[in-house]
Each structure stands twice: as C-alpha cells, then as structure tokens.
Amino acid sequence: MNLGHIDPALLLAALLVAATPILLAAIGELVVERAGVLNLGVEGMMITGAICGFAAAVETGSPGLGFLAAAGGGAVLALLFAGLTQFALANQVASGLALTLFGLGLSSLLGQGYVGIKPPPTPHLDLGPLGDLPFFGTVLFSHDIVVYLGLALVVAVWAGLKYTRSGRILRAVGENHDAAHALGYKVVRVRILAILFGGACAGLGGAYVSLVRVPQWTEGMTAGAGWIALALVVFASWRAGRVVLGAWLFGGVSVLQLNLQAAGVAIPVEYLSMSPYLITILVLVIMSANRSRAPGSLGRVFHASG
Amino acid sequence: MTITKFLAGAAVALGLGLAGAAGAAEKTRVGFIYVGPVGDGGWTYEHDRGRQAVEAEFGDAVETVYRESVPEGADAERAITEMALKGADLIFTTSFGFMDATLAVAKKFPNVRFEHATGYKTADNVSTYSARFYEGRAVQGHIAGRMTKSNIVGYIASYPIPEVIRGINAAYIHARKVNPDVEFKIIWAFTWFDPAKEADAAQALIEQGADVILQHTDSTAPQAAAEKAGDIITFGQASDMAEYAPMPRVSSIIDSWGPYYVARTRAVIDGTWESQQVWHGIDEGMVEIGEISDAVPAEVKEEALALKTAIASGEYHPFTGPLKRQDGSDWLAEGEIADDGTLLGMDFYVEGITGEIPQ
Numbered sequence: 001m002n003l004g005h006i007d008p009a010l011l012l013a014a015l016l017v018a019a020t021p022i023l024l025a026a027i028g029e030l031v032v033e034r035a036g037v038l039n040l041g042v043e044g045m046m047i048t049g050a051i052c053g054f055a056a057a058v059e060t061g062s063p064g065l066g067f068l069a070a071a072g073g074g075a076v077l078a079l080l081f082a083g084l085t086q087f088a089l090a091n092q093v094a095s096g097l098a099l100t101l102f103g104l105g106l107s108s109l110l111g112q113g114y115v116g117i118k119p120p121p122t123p124h125l126d127l128g129p130l131g132d133l134p135f136f137g138t139v140l141f142s143h144d145i146v147v148y149l150g151l152a153l154v155v156a157v158w159a160g161l162k163y164t165r166s167g168r169i170l171r172a173v174g175e176n177h178d179a180a181h182a183l184g185y186k187v188v189r190v191r192i193l194a195i196l197f198g199g200a201c202a203g204l205g206g207a208y209v210s211l212v213r214v215p216q217w218t219e220g221m222t223a224g225a226g227w228i229a230l231a232l233v234v235f236a237s238w239r240a241g242r243v244v245l246g247a248w249l250f251g252g253v254s255v256l257q258l259n260l261q262a263a264g265v266a267i268p269v270e271y272l273s274m275s276p277y278l279i280t281i282l283v284l285v286i287m288s289a290n291r292s293r294a295p296g297s298l299g300r301v302f303h304a305s306g
Numbered sequence: 307m308t309i310t311k312f313l314a315g316a317a318v319a320l321g322l323g324l325a326g327a328a329g330a331a332e333k334t335r336v337g338f339i340y341v342g343p344v345g346d347g348g349w350t351y352e353h354d355r356g357r358q359a360v361e362a363e364f365g366d367a368v369e370t371v372y373r374e375s376v377p378e379g380a381d382a383e384r385a386i387t388e389m390a391l392k393g394a395d396l397i398f399t400t401s402f403g404f405m406d407a408t409l410a411v412a413k414k415f416p417n418v419r420f421e422h423a424t425g426y427k428t429a430d431n432v433s434t435y436s437a438r439f440y441e442g443r444a445v446q447g448h449i450a451g452r453m454t455k456s457n458i459v460g461y462i463a464s465y466p467i468p469e470v471i472r473g474i475n476a477a478y479i480h481a482r483k484v485n486p487d488v489e490f491k492i493i494w495a496f497t498w499f500d501p502a503k504e505a506d507a508a509q510a511l512i513e514q515g516a517d518v519i520l521q522h523t524d525s526t527a528p529q530a531a532a533e534k535a536g537d538i539i540t541f542g543q544a545s546d547m548a549e550y551a552p553m554p555r556v557s558s559i560i561d562s563w564g565p566y567y568v569a570r571t572r573a574v575i576d577g578t579w580e581s582q583q584v585w586h587g588i589d590e591g592m593v594e595i596g597e598i599s600d601a602v603p604a605e606v607k608e609e610a611l612a613l614k615t616a617i618a619s620g621e622y623h624p625f626t627g628p629l630k631r632q633d634g635s636d637w638l639a640e641g642e643i644a645d646d647g648t649l650l651g652m653d654f655y656v657e658g659i660t661g662e663i664p665q
Contacts, residue, residue: 005514116549219343223500258510261493269664
C-alpha cells in the first residue's frame with residue numbers, strides 16, 4: 001500500500017470533472033420534477049446530447065458549438081416527450097422509458113460515422129494567476145468552462161426557484177396543478193419549458209462525457225449516468241444544493257475508489273466498487289430523513305377541465 | 307365475432323405460421339448475443355465482424371441476427387431464450403457471464419446448437435470456444451517492461467475470472483523478465499464496458515505514475531485518456547484500435563473470430579456439428595498481434611516479434627517454469643509447462659504481483 005502515490009489536489013480536480021455530467025443532468029431533471037413532471041428519459045437525452053455535441057464539435061472544430069448543439073439535441077428529444085405527455089396526455093413513466101430506448105437507438109444511428117474520431121480539445125479556462133496557486137490552482141482553477149457553467153447553473157436554479165416569480169409559479173404548478181390552473185397559470189406551457197430545460201441540461205451532461213471526460217464517441221457511452229442523475233434528484237429530496245453534494249459524493253467516491261485500488265489499499269475491491277452508490281445514497285437519505293417530500297403533482301397527468 | 311369467423315381466422319393464421327416456418331427452415335439462422343454495443347471498437351465489435359464474415363461467406367443461405375448490450379445475469383437467459391424461440395439454429399453467446407444462462411436455455415432447446423465464448427461448461431448441444439489471449443499478453447508484457455521509464459505498469463482489469471487473471475500473469479511474467487524493477491498497479495473496474503469509468507481508471511493509474519496502460523475492458527476510452535495525458539503507451543484490446551496508433555497505442559491483441567464462426571455455421575448446415583472445446587492461439591490465427599508502431603524502438607520490436615514467432619511455433623510457452631505463486635509456493639518447476647486445466651481455472655497471481663484478487 002502506498003497512499004503517498006495519491007495526490008489530493010489531482011484527486012479533487014478529478015472529482016469535479018467526474019461529477020459534472022451527472023450534476024448537469026440532475027439539475028435539469030430537478031427543474032422538470034419540481035414542475036410536476038417525471039421524465040425517465042434522462043439517459044436517452046444524455047446520449048443524444050453526447051453524439052449531437054460530438055458530431056457538431058467535429059464538423060465545426062469548435063467545442064463551444066458542440067455543447068450548444070448538445071443542448072439543442074437534448075431539448076429536441078425532450079420536446080418529443082413534452083408532446084406525448086402534455087398534449088397526448090400519455091403516461092409519463094412509459095413515455096420516459098421509451099424516450100431512453102429511442103435516444104439510445106437514435107444516437108447509435110447518428111454516431112455511425114463518428115467512431116474512432118477525435119474531437120477538438122476543450123480548452124481549460126485560463127484564470128491567470130489563480131491557476132498558479134498551490135493546491136487550489138489545481139483543484140479549483142484548472143478546469144474547462146463547462147465545470148463552472150454547471151455550478152453556475154445550480155446556483156441559478158436554486159435562486160430562481162426560491163426567489164423569482166417564475167420560479168414560484170413553476171413550483172406551484174408542480175405542487176398542485178389544478179390550483180395553479182385555477183389561478184390562471186399556464187400549466188402546460190410552464191411544464192413544456194421545464195421539460196425543454198431538462199433536455200438541454202441532460203444534453204450538455206452527455207456532451208461533457210463525449211467531449212471532455214472520455215473524449216471520444218462510443219455507442220452507449222453514458223452507460224447509466226442518466227439513471228444515476230435521476231436517483232440523485234430523489235435522494236437529494238428535490239433540493240439543488242443537495243444535488244451538488246450528491247454529485248460530488250458520487251463522483252468523488254468513484255474516483256477515490258479507483259485511486260485506492262491503484263495504490264493497493266487493503267480494502268476488498270468489491271466494497272470499494274460499490275462504495276460510490278452506497279455512500280451517496282446513505283448520506284443523502286440520512287440528510288433528508290425528516291423532510292423528504294416529492295412535489296405534490298409529480299407524475300400526474302394534467303387535463304384542464306371546467 | 308362469430309365462432310366460424312374466429313375459426314377461419316385461426317386457420318389462416320396457422321397456415322401463415324406454418325408457411326413461415328417452412329420458409330425459415332430453408333435458411334440456417336445464426337444468432338449472436340453481445341455484451342456491449344457493436345460500436346464499442348473492441349470486444350463486441352470484433353464478434354460482430356465475425357458475424358459479418360458468416361454473412362459474406364454464405365450469403366442468402368444463412369440469416370444472422372444479434373442482440374447487443376445484453377447484461378450478464380438473469381436478463382441474458384431471457385434474451386437467449388427469445389432468440390431460440392425465433393428459430394435460431396445456432397447461437398453464439400459471446401461473454402463469459404452468459405455461461406450459466408446458455409446452459410440453462412440449451413437444456414430447454416435440445417435441437418438448437420449453442421457456442422459459448424470463453425467459458426468452460428459444455429453440454430451435448432453446447433460447445434465452448436476461446437482464444438489464448440495470454441499469448442498476446444506475453445508479447446505486450448515484454449514491450450511494456452522494456453519501454454516503461456517509471457517502472458509502473460497500470461492494468462485495468464474487468465472481472466476476476468480466469469481469463470483476466472491469466473492475462474495479468476502472462477503480462478507480468480514477461481515484463482518482469484526484461485525489467486526486474488517493474489511493478490503492476492491493478493484496478494478492477496467490475497465492468498466490461500463503461501467508457502467514463504475506464505477513462506477514470508486510466509487517469510487514476512497515470513496520476514499514480516504509470517506510463518504504460520494495459521486494459522482488459524472493451525472500449526477505447528483508456529486510449530483516449532492516455533493520449534490526453536501524453537507520453538503514455540497503451541495496447542489495443544480485442545480489436546486493433548489503430549486510430550490511436552502510433553501513440554499511445556503501440557500494438558494490440560486482435561481477436562479474429564470470423565474463420566471459427568464460418569466453420570461452425572458450415573458444420574450446422576452440413577449436419578456435422580458436434581459439441582467441442584476449442585482454445586486457439588496465435589498459431590491458429592484466432593489471436594493476432596496488431597502492428598507494432600514506430601514508437602517502439604526497433605530492437606524491442608524485433609524481440610517482441612521473435613517472442614510471437616516462438617509462441618506461434620510452439621517452441622516457447624508463456625507459462626514455462628520456474629514459476630511460483632504469489633504466496634511463494636512452487637507452481638511450475640524449471641522447464642515445466644502449465645497444463646490447460648490449470649490455466650483455464652487460474653485463480654491466483656504469480657509471485658511478485660501485489661494486491662489480492664477479488665473473490
């Protein structure tokens with residue numbers, strides 16, 4: 001065993017990177033669920049974003065445009081879900097599952113010509129002297145812009161839901177859509193916008209995997225990250241701050257367990273391997289033991305009557 | 307609906323069904339169960355190339371079907387059953403974890419032939435086939451031992467099954483032989499395919515000083531991670547992964563399943579199919595060594611090729627004594643060669659490797 005081989009600064013830096021895809025997808029899904037819609041298609045939207053972003057970045061040579069296309073691709077797929085659930089009033093669980101299957105198939109079709117190609121590198125944000133700080137420079141100020149964007153998005157969602165008028169309307173729609181409708185709020189419109197936002201976020205998360213974290217295109221490459229994001233929202237009891245904590249915990253323990261293995265720590269590998277799931281769930285469940293409550297209208301079909 | 311209409315409808319449906327069955331009987335149907343997507347660029351990709359070889363060989367006489375990304379476990383049995391129910395005559399199940407599911411389904415469909423890759427359980431209608439990947443690992447280990455500067459070789463392992471352990475041992479023995487100071491750091495990913503996790507594992511190994519990465523997982527993600535880090539060498543796994551040559555990928559093990567799949571399909575068509583256990587290596591062409599790139603010094607390349615030739619001709623066996631187990635007990639005496647039984651069930655590290663094999 002040699003723990004000295006693990007550099008804590010590099011480990012923490014890797015944590016931020018590993019957490020970013022699920023953080024992005026989870027914060028989008030949080031908004032969707034706070035609006036009272038359960039979209040189980042996160043995995044499908046992520047993988048679609050991964051290939052849309054990858055293809056756009058390769059074709060244009062610009063990772064920025066790639067991320068934009070990824071958000072667009074995820075949102076377009078989400079639009080399909082919105083149409084099914086908000087206009088055709090289809091069952092949300094079934095539609096969401098179908099969306100995941102569809103997204104996986106669509107992405108492998110779109111990705112046919114992109115296997116084995118390298119994307120243009122996403123540059124690290126140059127933060128000048130901050131990047132040269134010992135320890136903190138590596139941990140906090142050596143990342144690409146999407147890492148910071150993800151965190152900014154979380155703050156924006158938190159503040160938006162808590163303090164802005166539109167955030168409160170969104171929550172009202174999610175808590176009790178009949179009451180919100182009676183007050184004159186456009187339930188369907190609010191929900192469609194939330195679903196699109198969720199799709200765009202999931203798309204960004206997917207593109208972060210294909211453009212930065214791996215970086216390459218492989219079929220099925222998100223490998224379940226969307227489902228983890230979904231679980232994270234529930235275990236974080238629909239709170240933005242806890243989603244960040246959950247994503248960091250999950251990303252952090254995932255990276256840590258690999259590092260511990262490489263360092264030859266004498267903990268059985270099976271335990272290390274399951275630790276990210278176990279620890280994340282445990283911590284979040286304990287934290288939200290007393291106040292865990294889903295939005296009142298979550299997953300229920302809204303039909304404006306009377 | 308009246309009863310006559312119902313009966314008439316049923317009769318038509320039955321007739322159509324029979325006609326369909328008769329039509330299908332002329333064609334031999336060959337099914338493939340894959341553990342990953344066909345576009346993984348590694349393991350499953352090569353199996354699918356084998357499937358395409360069958361199609362190219364027999365044309366209209368054979369129809370192939372496949373299911374990709376089938377999880378190992380309970381779901382595998384359902385997928386294999388489904389394929390058998392759809393009238394497959396021959397089914398290849400292409401991952402170790404499909405072993406018990408294959409046996410279970412084979413019991414229910416005695417007229418369907420099954421071929422299970424890398425396993426060790428057979429039945430009257432179940433064959434096993436595998437490649438002696440460890441021969442390729444020996445060559446990789448040699449190159450790794452000669453080229454590492456940090457003397458740390460990182461190894462991304464998948465599941466603790468004999469095939470993977472054999473690979474680690476073969477690579478380690480030959481790295482150690484040319485570089486007594488070499489050390490292996492092993493990460494068990496517990497997955498065959500998860501690009502993000504594979505990339506993270508590669509990165510963790512690189513951050514801890516490894517400058518050679520060997521992988522026994524299926525995607526090209528570790529190659530991409532190594533390229534990003536720079537000055538790291540890797541080897542293509544299961545497929546050539548030539549898009550990462552000449553650096554970081556300096557060579558590869560390529561699985562070549564096509565000829566075997568064609569031969570077995572022919573045996574079914576001819577009615578000569580029999581249950582067997584096949585374990586082919588470099589010699590028979592089931593294991594190929596991908597081109598050694600210019601990043602490898604000429605003399606190292608020459609040695610590696612000589613080693614490959616010696617293995618192919620049978621002049622040298624990668625597991626030749628004297629060798630000890632990790633706990634220091636004797637395994638093979640001077641000049642003794644490991645028997646296939648021990649190799650197929652290998653559940654121990656050789657002396658010098660640190661860490662424990664997960665149970």
